[in-house]
Amino acid sequence: MIKNANPFDLFQKNFVFEEQKTKKTDLDDALNIFRSSISDVCLLWKSKVALAGEKPVMLHKDDADFSKFAYMKMASDFKIGVLVIDIDRRIADSIEVMIYSTPNAPTPNLIIKNQANGHVQLVYCLKNWLCIDVKNSKGNYSKKAHIFYKALKQHLNTIFGGDDCYHNYIAKNPFCTQWDVVGMRSSPYEMYELARISELQVRNTTFIERLQKKTTDQVTAEDLNLLTVLAGRRNTVLFHTVRKHAYGLYKKNARDWTNAQFERVIHDLACELNTSKCHPPLPKAEVSATCRSIIKFCYEKLGKYEKFTQSELSELASKCGKKGGKAKGKKYAQQRAEARKLAKRGKKATDIAKLTGLSLRDGSVNLNNSYK
Structure with a gap:
């Protein structure tokens, strides 16, 4: 059989085998990156009908039954490590061509295809987790990073024609055999890297x-x-x-x-x-x-x-302080002692001010509080 086989057919079969082997390796590498970008424990649903009313099942990502569920929540209550673009139109057969032919379309880590309706989801794995807890209960929420994530997602939706109404974090489970999954990239992205490749224009405000x-x-x-x-x-x-x-x-x-x-x-x-x-x-x-x-x-x-430096302001404050206060009050200690004696003798405030040289206002205050 082998001796009679056409050499070209043998070469073609070997090429197909190597191509399938490469695709399998790429998929395994991409799934490993995806596994590290999701929470250890995930919420899962078996079907789209179950999403409408059934309670989700909570399983660890290494559980043997994890692949039996078609849908999963890719974020926890506090963080997310992936960015999902949902394309609700029949494009499953041509999505790879679209990605390669669009200059500013970044290559996703995974493409999850629904062959029944031709819809796809593009999954981009992030190198760093993003906190989505707006209440900042753990103290690591960044509003700027969250806004950047949303702007990046909106920009990628524009490039691929994704669904702008897709705001939750529930997506197809790439480990489920119900979907056709293609692995395209085996390394995660930084968000700024996605922004650079997709040519996201960030408006610089003063x-x-x-x-x-x-x-x-x-x-x-x-x-x-x-x-x-x-x-x-x-x-x-x-x-x-x-x-x-x-x-x-x-x-x-x-x-x-x-x-x-x-x-x-x-x-x-x-x-x-x-x-x-x-x-x-x-x-x-x-x-x-x-x-x-x-x-x-x-x-x-x-x-x-504003024209003064901090040292100059300190010197100015020092000069102002020398104009009055305790330092200046010591000069009048003798007059005030004499004023107390006059007050004990029953002299009036006006007479005390004239005799001691103190102002009438100061004299009257001292008389009311000290001399009597």
Whole structure:
């Protein structure tokens, strides 16, 4: 049989065998990476019908029955280590071609295919766990990282035509034999690596823009009890709210900001509060006048100290302290002792002030508290 076989057929069979062997190795490597990216204990469902009403089964990922369940929750209550793109259209036969032909499409670790309807799920394993516990009960939640994860997922949905409404963490179980699973990558991704490959455009905001948004959010949070400020209180509420934040902002950032930047932040904050809180809103001229008053105070009263360094301010405070207080009070110890004697003799406060050279105000205070 072998002697009569066509050499080309033998070569083709050997090539197919090697290709299948390579695919099996790639799949095993990708599944190992996936296994390390999920929680030790997972919630599992046997079918899509079970997802609707049945309670999930909780199993360890190394359990022998783990592969009998078609669906799983890929995140715990606190963290997630994968990013899943759900494509709800018939693309199972051409998804590999789409990935290779799209320049900014990162290669997924796993492709999970449902041959019944042609839908697929792309699984990207992350090198580092992402905390999704917004309550921050364990103290390791990063809002910026969570926002970055969501932005990255939305961007990949745009590239592949994924389902934007897929927000939960329940996906197909790649260990289940019900699905056709293809392993494409055996190493996990950093999120910034996915962003670079997919050409995610991150908008760079200036420090002032971020601080302005943060300040406005804080003011809004503090004034939630005042849904609207009616006529008669609008100027007062606007002035004191903006003033409170303007003083702190000026003290923190006077050395780094230009006057124009500071004025723009204060003016934008006042305009937003006026629009969102005041009913009806104040005229723009009144808002501008309020801002000018606050800014003028910052420049004149607070600004004169900004030109001094910390050592110069300490020296200035020392000089101010020498003008009065206990050091200066020792010079009048003899006059005050004489004033006490006069008070015991029944002299009036005006006479004591004239005889001792003390001021009438100081003399009267000493008389009321010490001399009698």
